[in-house]
Structures are given as C-alpha cells and as structure tokens.
Amino acid sequence: MSNTLFDRLFKLQAHGTTIKKEVVAGLTTFAAMSYILVVNPSILGLSGMPVEGLITVTALAACLGTLLMAFMTNYPIALAPGMGLNAFFAFTICMSREIHWEAALGIVFWNGILFLLLSLTGVRTKIAESIPPSLKIGVQCGIGLFIAFIGLKNAGLVVDNPATFVSLGDLSDPAVMLALLGVLFTVVVVAKNINGGILMSIVLLTLIGAFVPTENGMLTQTPDAIVGLPEPITSTFFAMDIWYPIENFAQTWDLIFALMFVNMFDTIGTLIGVSRRANLLNKDGKLPKIGSAMTADATASVVGATLGTSPVTSYVESATGAATGGRTGLTAIVVALSFLLALFLTPLMKVIPLMATTPALIMVGILMMESIRQLDFDDMGALATASVALLAMPLTFSISEGIALGFITFVGVKMGMGKFKEVSKLTYFLALVFVLRYVFDLK
Structure with missing residues (x-):
C-alpha cells in the first residue's frame, strides 16, 4: 500500500501521525498486553476447558476484536x-456455580448479544449514568x-488453613520463592x-x-521446538451451549448481568482513558465514536464466545501505544497482526509454567486498585x-456476589439516611432483585 492509501484509510495526516509512528505504537501496545497469550489459557484451563488450542483461541479473539475496533x-x-x-x-461460573464450560460460553455469548443491543440502542449510556460511582x-478494585488473590494462590504464596482459612505458603519452596521475586x-x-514489563517478568521466570x-523434573520443561504451526481449536470452536442460559435463566441471569456490568464499565473506562492519552476526545471531553467503539467491543465478545474464550474487551495497555504516538486504527492493525505472528511461537509458550504467570496476575490486580483514589472517603x-464490593469478591471468590452486595449496601445506606432521591430507579430495582435472589436462594 502506498502512503496515500494508508492516509486515505486511516487519516494519518489529519491525526498528525505517520506510518512509522503507528507501527512503533502497535508493537509497543502488543508488547504491553502480549502476556494475555499465556495468562488467559492458564486461567481458562482451570475451568475444565481443554488446554490444547487455548493459545490459538486467545490470539484469534484478540486479532479479530482489534480489527473490528480498527475498522x-x-x-x-x-x-x-x-x-x-x-477469572x-x-x-x-465454572467452579463456584459448577456450570460446564460449554454452558459458560453460552452465557458469554448472550452477554455479548445483550451488550451489543444496549450499545446499538444507546440504552447503555442511561445504565452507565444510573450506577453510583462508588x-x-x-x-473495579474488587x-x-x-x-x-488468584495469583497469590497459584504461586503458593497463599495456602488454605483450616483454622484461619488462609495462611502464608512455604517460602522455603524454590518455586514459591521464585514467584515472590x-x-x-x-x-x-x-x-x-518499561514497555512490556509484565511480559519480561514471564520470560525471565520461565x-x-x-x-x-521439582518432583516432576525442572519447573520449566524443555520445548519440543522454537517455532511451529498454531494448535487447532476444534475442541472449543462453536462448542458453546447457547440454550443453557435460556433454559436455566433463573440460575444464570445474574451471571449474564454481572458480565455485562463489568464489561461495560471496564470498556467505558478504557476507551476514555486511552482516548484522552491519544488526544481523541472532543472539546466537551467526550469520545466522538464511543457508540461504534462499544459496538465493536460487544461484537468481539460474541466472536470470542464462538471461538471459545471469555469476554473480549478493550485493553488499557493500549495507552502505552498512544503514549508513543499511536493515533489511528493502523496502530490497532499492527497489534492484530502481531497476535497472529505470535501463534508460531506456540511451542515456546506451552512450556511457560503456571508459576511464571502469577506475578502478571498480581500486577494486574495492583493496577486495577488504582481507581481507589477516586473514592470520596468523607462520604460514609x-x-x-x-x-x-471490593472485600466480598476475593472473600466469597465471586465477582457476582460482590456486585450484588454492593448494590444492596448502596441502596440500604441511602434509604437509612433518608436520601431516597439520590438513588436511581434502576438501582432500586436491581437492589430489590438481588435481595429477592438471596431470600429465595435463586442461584
């Protein structure tokens, strides 16, 4: 493609950027988020999903979702x-609720469809505005x-204890100490x-x-090859059970809602944060194409479910590319192509031990705690x-329980203080639904 064609497609000149800047930005973003190629399969594998092909699924979902956003x-x-x-x-869904992974993919599918409908109709904006900031x-912090907590558990830094529920792991174990370091x-x-810092950690520990x-040899096994063809995804491709959520709606509605809730606010926060870094916001501080961006995000989740993965969403690591000059969809296309090329390193990625991914989980958790500074600590x-909400999630080992208890707490406190008008009708409704869910044990 000529420079003129690139400029026509991505409006490079209008955004004050060049092909070189966009390529560098794309590679920077990929380096910052490529850890997902290793971490996502390790987490999904714990759900009972067949591990073979999950690296391919993750890369394809990332590639297709990113291309949707770009175009x-x-x-x-x-x-x-x-x-x-x-997680x-x-x-x-799979471990606490004991729902099989095919049915869980069906829940992801309907979450994506619902999110897509809300994005297309604009209802998502009203929902976003009605949910209390606290x-x-x-x-997010929860x-x-x-x-x-999952990272600490997988690393052996935290273990179960019959007396105290959890306690410190065995630091004399070389693998545990390595995870701590x-x-x-x-x-x-x-x-x-440092760009790609999380990826550097995974590589170094590997x-x-x-x-x-260890008892079964070295912690990191010797790979069979350096490069190789991507693994097939036949075991997960279109394996979702789309009828399970419908036939068992009473047991799955809260899971679909929780996924949509987390996905929606994670997406909005990421879009605004990255767009601010890339100077894409208009004079009113709003993102011009947020509707299209939300639609792309929702569509990506539907595509991801058909491939065989959890919801696909916008990545805050995109800000690293924006910081180095990325301004257009060409940056995203470079990221998408990088995910495809990385598939040929599957033999190397397969020997990365679970322990090597645990610092990435813990670091991502730490970064998500950053929003706590936005909380008004003077407002009881x-x-x-x-x-x-943030305590309930790790302690109940359930994100949906944290969301439910958060809604109930917010409404209960406002009603107790006589501040009825400060609660939206939707928030009242959801709090009531969650109360009834606990009263009648609808889960």
Missing part, C-alpha cells in the same frame, strides 16, 4: 480476552483484589514504565525455572458501598 472506529485501541472477565468465567470503583521484579519494571528442580455511604 469501525479508526482508534488505536486493542482488544483481547479481559483480565477479571476470564469470572473460570472461578465464579459501586463502579468498588467493583476485581483487582480477586485477580491478585517475580512479583517484586514485575512491580519494579512496571513502576519504571528461563530461571529451567534450573529449578460511598465508602461502605465500595468496601463491601
């Missing part, structure tokens, strides 16, 4: 299976704590704003793991709502 909005925003959403899929903060290393490189002995109602 529908011309924004430098990349998509992939979302952190937090994959919700594996630990809440609950949004509590949910998911962060939940993800970090990995957490420290990851925090340092991210704090120094290399060190080749010299750490807001503080209580956020605290209940």
